[in-house]
Amino acid sequence: MEIKSSSWVSKAFWVLKKDIRSELRTRYALNALVMFAVVTLTAVSFAVGQFFSSPKLISSLFWIVVFFSSMSGLAQVFIKEEESKTVNLLKLVASNESILLGKLFFNLILLFTLEIIIIPLFLILLGVQVKNPGLFVSVVVLGTIGLVCATTIIAAIVAKAHVKGALFAVLSFPILLPLLVTVIHGTGLALEGSRFSQGWSELKVLISYCVVMGVGSFLLFDFVWRE
């Protein structure tokens, strides 16, 4: 046997690998996310068809689908550990930072996977054309990172509560509101073909949001994770 001094980043990798392996077997979160997103998207496309022309309305619709899908799946990352009583085992073998980083990356992969599925569907079903793809991708990537940073720490808080489902959405909404307003506006600009410089203020807000939520999560997690 060889004993290595492992950094918290490499421990985070093992947490991530374990979560991915576990998710591929159970599809606990992925099914909830994808089913919610696809059903909502299909319902919306049947209801409004391709009559929606306002980029702002289309981008609102897109982020509403992403937000509510996140609410249905991203909290599972901590709730599952609590419900299957593996949380103390994880506390016993890994540092707080590595657990949070591993879970953050897991949720990020989950949400990016969802977006890879729903963005083409969204564009096809609603007949949307993205006139500035660079800005669109930047807003979606930063919006997703911000969404994941905020929801992962909230998931850790909610996992210890009794009424988990309702509490997750209630706690998330006020924290995610500034992010949602910015991504809706930024996505609208990308859809209507605004130049990158016109969307720069939205991108700056999103970068700041990601930094604040990311740093805040690491500072708060110790208090949240310890009983």
Add this chain to the structure above:
Amino acid sequence: MIHLKAKDLTRYFERRRVFKGLHFELKKGDVQVVLGKNGSGKTTLLRILAGILPPSRGKASYKLNGDELRGEKLQRIISLVAPDLNLYDELTALENLEFLSKIQGFNFKEKELIETMSQVGLEDRAGDQVGSFSSGMKQRLKYLNALLKKPLVLLLDEPKANLDDQGISFLEKIVQEQKQRGILIWATSAREEVKYGDQILQLG
């Protein structure tokens, strides 16, 4: 040499006091039985000693050859086996052991892990998901995981739960080995199990 000092350990859950002012010291070779009825705080005490639950007051400190251990260094020497400390049902037995050893920096080869599983008769089930195991098999796998790193401090909560005669013989062997290696704390509600310890701490 490993040394554990618990000083004024107190724990409240909101306004309910679980225990108050516990003092004890243990060193290599000591086996302490924590005896108490259900709800007396045995599991809470073990969680505090394992470093996964902070005490409301007081401190549990570990010293190895005079140096105080904290964080990752402390995690490396402590193992806990408890009914509420489950393995991952959706992973196989081998994947569980691989994950739990790698995350702690222990680089066991797959062959070594399977060989270790033969100690508890689980080598043929290495590739099966833990969710398909009986509670006794899960308990044996928990012991195996706890012992992989040869812990200097072994904390056992209701250790005989779900074990058959073969499992209990294995457990008795663990007690003897742990006496040579370090400290063993055995929490139980069964009075007849005090025979395993040389010190008794009564809770409740």
